[in-house]
Amino acid sequence: MNQSKSPSAPLHSRQAGNLACNIARLKIVSNLAATKSAVGEIDDTNAAAKTAATDGLNSASDGIKTIAKSLLTGAQAPADARDQVGAGLTAAQTALDGLTRQVVILRSQKFRTLPIADSGDDPAVAEAQDKLSAAIAAGQDVVAQCK
Numbered sequence: 398m399n400q401s402k403s404p405s406a407p408l409h410s411r412q413a414g415n416l417a418c419n420i421a422r423l424k425i426v427s428n429l430a431a432t433k434s435a436v437g438e439i440d441d442t443n444a445a446a447k448t449a450a451t452d453g454l455n456s457a458s459d460g461i462k463t464i465a466k467s468l469l470t471g472a473q474a475p476a477d478a479r480d481q482v483g484a485g486l487t488a489a490q491t492a493l494d495g496l497t498r499q500v501v502i503l504r505s506q507k508f509r510t511l512p513i514a515d516s517g518d519d520p521a522v523a524e525a526q527d528k529l530s531a532a533i534a535a536g537q538d539v540v541a542q543c544k
Contacts, residue, residue: 425532483536
């Protein structure tokens with residue numbers, strides 16, 4: 398049986414990664430997926446924030462896909478893809494934090510009759526925030542571990 402091997406570009410040491418680096422990479426991907434799932438469960442009365450969070454998560458996911466493709470082809474991962482991941486996570490966090498701030502303002506001023514959803518009663522908001530925090534921490538681990 399004749400098996401030919403295609404030449405491959407050498408992986409840069411930061412890209413190949415050690416065990417801790419690869420675990421951190423897996424954690425960001427899995428926590429990002431869990432965050433997307435939790436955001437999908439947020440009550441639709443919070444549609445604007447839900448859409449903004451989803452858009453941010455999709456952008457982060459696209460950046461991760463670009464980085465993964467570079468890793469698989471042996472190319473240098475583009476810095477703008479890493480920036481895209483960070484910006485996407487930040488956008489999602491801002492959208493979810495906005496839901497929390499709305500509730501605090503509404504409760505402190507006792508304007509509970511305003512037509513803004515009380516996301517404090519929506520456990521999916523807290524779940525999404527927890528999963529997003531874990532994804533952000535994993536992203537920071539990738540930066541720290543994948544040298």
